[in-house]
Amino acid sequence: MMTQTRRHRPASPKQASTCCGPIDDLLNPELFKALCDPTRAKLLGCLAKCGRACSVSEVAECCSVDFSVVSRHLQLLERAGILVSSREGRTVSYAVKYGHLCQALRGLADALEQCCPADQAAECAGGCCAKR
């Protein structure tokens, strides 16, 4: 399997499929599977805005779905590496792994930018250090 470099670009999608770059690992369906459900997105949003570890009961209050459903969603988000759980007595709390999630998102953006042809690079660059 070839490795893609900025200079060496595959001529066709077929060739690209045998040419592995950083984007292949970062375009991880498991992560996005966790984010693609509206209920989970809402739960994650509430947890993120809250900025601290919250118990399952607390989180369930921000959503109209059943308690058990919330529990399952939080488990799934944890398995995806988005949340981390901690237990204290009978209470289980979940907190956002900000760092991990930010890195995954920025990593993918960076990898895309690497692939982006020069003539479109301007619109792609979003970082504060983006070159004009």
Add this chain to the structure above:
Amino acid sequence: MMTQTRRHRPASPKQASTCCGPIDDLLNPELFKALCDPTRAKLLGCLAKCGRACSVSEVAECCSVDFSVVSRHLQLLERAGILVSSREGRTVSYAVKYGHLCQALRGLADALEQCCPADQAAECAGGCCAKR
């Protein structure tokens, strides 16, 4: 509906659910729904690495699924704002909207960082200008 600021943080997830911040729009399930399928992820990866507009037939060669399936996946990715299509004669080509996708990903990362409590900010910051 209240607007979240860095200073004013919701005390509970329930309160957070009535408190809208930038993360609410950026945590868009539609975008992630498009990225959560392994076949679509592969197609997008190939298109991205290729760095140019590719016809449906070309893209189909990098994947073992049926032709019609590829066509449908590409349509879905376009509706999600990830690809853009152009027609030339009987050939339809799709290209990655690098800029749009990068902005969506970085925007979400930035919004998460905004939510991230100060004591975790270091691990969250991933930009080249990140403050230590």
Add this chain to the structure above:
DNA sequence: GCTATATTTGCATGATGACGCAAACACGCA
């Protein structure tokens, strides 16, 4: 118009997933 090529659409099927309810489990406390 006719034909070949490129793509899309209709339809059936099998798999996956979200959901609610009830039961089970874990733990603190009397």
Add this chain to the structure above:
DNA sequence: TGCGTGTTTGCGTCATCATGCAAATATAGC
């Protein structure tokens, strides 16, 4: 040990979705 609270798990159901095949559509060239 028994009870109450917080959470997880088992299970059935309904909806969504990925897939392949066949038919339909669009377009270029004869």
